[in-house]
Amino acid sequence: MAAALLDWFSRHKRDLPWRETYSPYHVWISEIMLQQTQMERGVDYFNRWIARFPDLTSLATAQQDEVLKLWEGLGYYSRARNLHKAAQIVMDQHGGTLPTSTEALLSLPGIGPYTARAIASIAFKQDVCVVDANVERVVSRLYDIEQPIKSRQAQEEVGKFALRLLPKGHARDFNQALMEFGSLVCSPRNPACTGCCLADFCLARKNGVQEDRPVIVKAPSPIYISMATGVLIHDGRILTQKRKADDIWGNLWEFPGGVVEAGETPGQAVIREYLEETGLIVNHPEPIASFKHSFTRYRVTLHAFRVTLLSSPEELILKAAQEHRWAGWSEIMKLAFPAGHRKLVRHLHNDSKFLAKVNP
């Protein structure tokens, strides 16, 4: 099986930037970026990242706002915050060189069991196996594992089988082969069993249950909510606030707003949220547009308004954020926003009548 996989990989592996030199820094960045992220999206972010932060030192010395800006849109922003923090730890405690042992890697923020083993094997060619969603799927089909794949028992079996398959000395290629094979051939839906180089070994295929492996526990239904946000212009500048560090979208910027409560219109919600979050009294909410986006289990319709300031800007007291800024448009474009607010910014960027009211 391992020989067949390695042969398949040598013929079908994708041309990816971090595979050019396998530098530990490149491998590390790619592994963090690809967590819960599809390959096609990750490549663009990786190239922009490396162009700005070509090495560990440049990352460690960067401002967090710029790190988050380069991550904007990728989601799971703790990955970016932890990456930044870990780079500084490597500078301080490891002489600027990424440690090679899985134990030392595990101690760095943002590096868990998967990523530690991925770096150890792919960058440092150590004989350790990785278990990600692809490996879970391929192995659970090869061995027809019937237990729910996230159960402890199934996880242990997958790890055991993966280690048994691993050809010593070839972990770099083998681990990538297993994952890439899971992504391109042994896919979640419509696996390409016809012509599959492992079909003869596959118990799930033999039993005709390949579509039912791995066994997934059904995810809970999404929750639909409405949110409202307000764009407040004063003296040609727009009020933005930086979210608290430990909350969702930690350290990203946004316009004040929040969830539309029952019995309340989105316009009323904006006025209430402004008072609650900033102490400012605003009124005359004028609809701009609505945007759909989602996060974790929520599906959001974000209602955006322009609002007018009634109170004095000196009365601003932040209650839901760590910092605020009255920003001109070029500054807005440099800040990192969550996806919903980024859609609003993009919309406003194409509205010349709106831009005319704002400082450049």
Added chain:
DNA sequence: TAGTCGTGGAC
């Protein structure tokens, strides 16, 4: 250990 953390794309 179960919940939380984002997002866009495939179907």
Added chain:
DNA sequence: TGTCCAAGACT
């Protein structure tokens, strides 16, 4: 207002 999914980590 459909469902599922992704090279997981953290608490």
